[in-house]
Amino acid sequence: MLFDGVFAIAMTLLVLELKVPEIEDRHSSRALLLALRQQGGTFFSYLLSFAILGVFWWRHNHTYHHFRTITARMLALHFVQLAAAAFFPFTAALYGHYPANTAGILFYLGTVAAYLWASFGNLVVAKQDGALTDELTPDAYAKMRRRTLRGASVMSAWFVLYSVLALAR
Amino acid sequence: MLFDGVFAIAMTLLVLELKVPEIEDRHSSRALLLALRQQGGTFFSYLLSFAILGVFWWRHNHTYHHFRTITARMLALHFVQLAAAAFFPFTAALYGHYPANTAGILFYLGTVAAYLWASFGNLVVAKQDGALTDELTPDAYAKMRRRTLRGASVMSAWFVLYSVLALAR
Amino acid sequence: MLFDGVFAIAMTLLVLELKVPEIEDRHSSRALLLALRQQGGTFFSYLLSFAILGVFWWRHNHTYHHFRTITARMLALHFVQLAAAAFFPFTAALYGHYPANTAGILFYLGTVAAYLWASFGNLVVAKQDGALTDELTPDAYAKMRRRTLRGASVMSAWFVLYSVLALAR
Amino acid sequence: MLFDGVFAIAMTLLVLELKVPEIEDRHSSRALLLALRQQGGTFFSYLLSFAILGVFWWRHNHTYHHFRTITARMLALHFVQLAAAAFFPFTAALYGHYPANTAGILFYLGTVAAYLWASFGNLVVAKQDGALTDELTPDAYAKMRRRTLRGASVMSAWFVLYSVLALAR
Numbered sequence: 111m112l113f114d115g116v117f118a119i120a121m122t123l124l125v126l127e128l129k130v131p132e133i134e135d136r137h138s139s140r141a142l143l144l145a146l147r148q149q150g151g152t153f154f155s156y157l158l159s160f161a162i163l164g165v166f167w168w169r170h171n172h173t174y175h176h177f178r179t180i181t182a183r184m185l186a187l188h189f190v191q192l193a194a195a196a197f198f199p200f201t202a203a204l205y206g207h208y209p210a211n212t213a214g215i216l217f218y219l220g221t222v223a224a225y226l227w228a229s230f231g232n233l234v235v236a237k238q239d240g241a242l243t244d245e246l247t248p249d250a251y252a253k254m255r256r257r258t259l260r261g262a263s264v265m266s267a268w269f270v271l272y273s274v275l276a277l278a279r
Numbered sequence: 280m281l282f283d284g285v286f287a288i289a290m291t292l293l294v295l296e297l298k299v300p301e302i303e304d305r306h307s308s309r310a311l312l313l314a315l316r317q318q319g320g321t322f323f324s325y326l327l328s329f330a331i332l333g334v335f336w337w338r339h340n341h342t343y344h345h346f347r348t349i350t351a352r353m354l355a356l357h358f359v360q361l362a363a364a365a366f367f368p369f370t371a372a373l374y375g376h377y378p379a380n381t382a383g384i385l386f387y388l389g390t391v392a393a394y395l396w397a398s399f400g401n402l403v404v405a406k407q408d409g410a411l412t413d414e415l416t417p418d419a420y421a422k423m424r425r426r427t428l429r430g431a432s433v434m435s436a437w438f439v440l441y442s443v444l445a446l447a448r
Numbered sequence: 449m450l451f452d453g454v455f456a457i458a459m460t461l462l463v464l465e466l467k468v469p470e471i472e473d474r475h476s477s478r479a480l481l482l483a484l485r486q487q488g489g490t491f492f493s494y495l496l497s498f499a500i501l502g503v504f505w506w507r508h509n510h511t512y513h514h515f516r517t518i519t520a521r522m523l524a525l526h527f528v529q530l531a532a533a534a535f536f537p538f539t540a541a542l543y544g545h546y547p548a549n550t551a552g553i554l555f556y557l558g559t560v561a562a563y564l565w566a567s568f569g570n571l572v573v574a575k576q577d578g579a580l581t582d583e584l585t586p587d588a589y590a591k592m593r594r595r596t597l598r599g600a601s602v603m604s605a606w607f608v609l610y611s612v613l614a615l616a617r
Numbered sequence: 618m619l620f621d622g623v624f625a626i627a628m629t630l631l632v633l634e635l636k637v638p639e640i641e642d643r644h645s646s647r648a649l650l651l652a653l654r655q656q657g658g659t660f661f662s663y664l665l666s667f668a669i670l671g672v673f674w675w676r677h678n679h680t681y682h683h684f685r686t687i688t689a690r691m692l693a694l695h696f697v698q699l700a701a702a703a704f705f706p707f708t709a710a711l712y713g714h715y716p717a718n719t720a721g722i723l724f725y726l727g728t729v730a731a732y733l734w735a736s737f738g739n740l741v742v743a744k745q746d747g748a749l750t751d752e753l754t755p756d757a758y759a760k761m762r763r764r765t766l767r768g769a770s771v772m773s774a775w776f777v778l779y780s781v782l783a784l785a786r
Contacts, residue, residue: 112336115287118453119626121534122461123291127299128538130465130545139551139614142542146551157531164527167450189333193326196290200297204311207299213308213315276308281674284625288457292629296637358671362664365628369635373649376637382646382653445646456622459703460630466707468634468714477720477783480711484720495700502696505619 113174116192117167120199124156124163127203155206159198166195166225173233173254176246181239187232194225212276219269226262233258282343285361286336289368293325293332296372324375328367335364335394342402342423345415350408356401363394381445388438395431402427451512454530455505458537462494462501465541493544497536504533504563511571511592514584519577525570532563550614557607564600571596620681623699624674627706631663631670634710662713666705673702673732680740680761683753688746694739701732719783726776733769740765 131145170191180188201221208214233255236242242251300314339360349357370390377383402424405411411420469483508529518526539559546552571593574580580589638652677698687695708728715721740762743749749758 112283112287114450115284115453116291118450119288119291119457120294121530122454122457122537123295125458125534125538126295126461126464130538130541133546136546137548139549139554142546142549142551143614146555156535160531160534161527164530168523185337189330192290192333193329196294196329197325199291200294200299203299208302208305208311210306211308211311213311216308217315276312281621281625284622285629288626288629289632292633295633354675358668361628361671362667365632365667366663368629369632369637372637377640377643377649379644380646380649382649385646386653445650452619453622456619457626459699460623460626460706463627463703463707464630464633468707468710471715474715475717477718477723480715480718480720481783484724494704498700498703499696502699506692 113170113188113192114167116196117163120195121160121163121167123199124159124202126199127152127206128156149206151209152203152206154209155202159202162222163195163198166229170229173229176243176251177236177241178243179241181235181241183235183239184232184241187228187235190228191225191232194221194228197221212272216269216272216276219265219272223262223265223269226258226265230255230258230262282339282357282361283336285365286332289364290329290332290336292368293328293371295368296321296375297325318375320378321372321375323378324371328371331391332364332367335398339398342398345412345420346405346410347412348410350404350410352404352408353401353410356397356404359397360394360401363390363397366390381441385438385441385445388434388441392431392434392438395427395434399424399427399431451508451526451530452505454534455501458533459498459501459505461537462497462540464537465490465544466494487544489547490541490544492547493540497540500560501533501536504567508567511567514581514589515574515579516581517579519573519579521573521577522570522579525566525573528566529563529570532559532566535559550610554607554610554614557603557610561600561603561607564596564603568593568596568600620677620695620699621674623703624670627702628667628670628674630706631666631709633706634659634713635663656713658716659710659713661716662709666709669729670702670705673736677736680736683750683758684743684748685750686748688742688748690742690746691739691748694735694742697735698732698739701728701735704728719779723776723779723783726772726779730769730772730776733765733772737762737765737769 128149131142131149133141133145135141177184198221201217205214205218233251237251297318300311300318302310302314304310346353367390370386373383374387402420406420466487469480469487471479471483473479515522536559539555542552543556571589575589635656638649638656640648640652642648684691705728708724711721712725740758744758
């Protein structure tokens with residue numbers, strides 16, 4: 111599966127943003143720890159992004175079971191999801207390097223929001239195209255739809271808020 | 280599957296060409312956005328290349344269903360396709376970094392053309408070697424063959440055009 | 449499978465920490481070998497980490513056969529295992545670059561210990577959640593549990609020992 | 618499958634050694650082509666290594682069909698094969714960067730030889746451990762064994778030859 115592959119790679123590439131620091135006294139553990147502490151934002155970003163991609167992957171796996179088929183429109187939306195997931199190593203590195211910079215946060219929120227909207231679009235289009243399995247009850251579908259819409263909306267609201275902040279500064 | 284793996288990795292490695300810029304005022308969102316804007320070509324190249332590889336993967340998936348077996352000649356052509364797909368992260372980075380340089384565009388077109396010709400060769404060889412399933416009607420085969428030939432030809436025409444431009448400058 | 453993917457990628461990314469050295473006399477094999485010898489620690493770290501990840505992957509494969517299902521708690525622990533495995537390329541590079549630095553060893557031991565504790569937790573939680581297959585005899589389960597606990601404990605003991613050393617210096 | 622994953626990644630990581638060159642006149646296609654020509658060795662190394670890994674993967678696939686099971690000794694040898702395959706991106710970069718340096722060629726030949734000997738060992742051990750399927754006739758087995766041994770021997774002979782050359786210089 112291309113989907114699993116892209117997620118596995120994106121999750122593993124996150125680590126490439128952590129750099130081995132150069133220190134003068136090569137034997138000093140104190141110097142190495144201090145140098146690594148400067149990458150604290152990147153460590154946090156690594157764990158956060160790994161967790162987010164993990165949850166996205168898990169939820170997609172869950173949703174995927176309820177698709178009988180993948181129509182052309184759904185395929186296009188899947189590629190938007192994949193492009194957003196594959197974008198994480200960059201966006202996570204940016205946020206990790208500039209944790210207090212509004213523009214970095216903006217990119218991060220934008221990537222998450224893009225993924226969630228494509229995810230939401232997939233659910234809507236899957237219903238329109240009759241691609242859902244019969245086992246998915248209308249109630250369960252409504253719940254999935256509501257949850258994805260809520261996530262996408264919250265992220266977009268934060269995105270707008272930070273956009274205003276970025277312009278204000 | 281090796282094919283899916285190479286595509287998933289090539290698509291995800293594209294992001295590595297986007298670099299976290301170094302800015303002086305670490306808190307200035309304006310400075311970060313300006314620095315990122317300089318990588319605009321790479322962002323565009325990322326999206327374009329992701330889409331192209333996505334379409335290639337999807338079409339191959341579709342074609343693959345109609346292969347009963349993979350002969351030695353088909354295997355060799357598959358490796359040409361894979362080598363071209365795996366080459367994308369470099370060629371996309373080159374084009375993203377020098378969007379207005381004819382030589383960069385030349386590399387990009389050449390990689391796409393190489394993939395498409397190998398793809399076309401696979402169809403021709405598969406028929407010669409009797410590797411196609413019976414479900415593939417002659418009409419459907421002719422259509423697939425025509426479409427792939429057209430794509431390869433158009434890309435090659437652009438390639439020749441840009442070669443002339445590159446020599447002229 | 450996401451698990452196989454992350455392991456395959458983490459194992460292959462280890463190599464990225466080996467750098468092609470720049471030497472002045474490009475034709476001197478002696479100069480190149482001398483330059484490469486300076487990366488001896490990284491070569492050792494590559495082989496060690498490859499072997500550790502290989503063993504982890506193999507053991508997980510073995511354990512996985514005995515899980516009937518993956519509960520939410522087990523999933524969370526799986527992601528801790530994956531995050532630790534995906535962290536190896538960094539931790540291996542750090543140790544390879546500073547083989548005699550206590551802090552680097554600390555990171556390495558910490559990553560291994562984190563993986564093993566999550567692995568142990570998975571066994572415990574799988575039993576609590578009734579996720580084990582009937583084919584797994586109580587004796588075989590006890591043996592697996594004991595072995596994982598021993599590994600995690602030994603690594604944690606080393607971790608504490610090196611923490612004391614790091615603070616002492 | 619871990620094996621397919623490691624090969625797919627190693628083959629795709631090869632491209633990372635090709636670097637986008639920095640040129641002064643960003644619009645000059647001549648300058649870009651000249652700068653890229655300096656990486657000619659790396660381009661050649663990319664294609665060569667991609668082909669070698671492709672052939673290795675194909676042959677392994679072929680051999681793998683004849684293994685009924687994987688014993689502990691075979692697993693260890695598989696990991697040697699994987700470690701050698703995953704080592705290619707470094708060894709190919711070294712050779713590409715220093716095509717005329719005996720030490721670089723030595724590393725390349727050594728990696729190929731290590732892979733082939735582990736591959737040969739797998740065949741021998743598989744027979745000893747009774748892990749071969751009945752469909753594999755003694756003749757076919759002898760042929761596979763002979764071919765792998767020949768490859769490993771030829772590579773080792775070249776390795777020794779270049780070792781002598783490296784010492785002589």
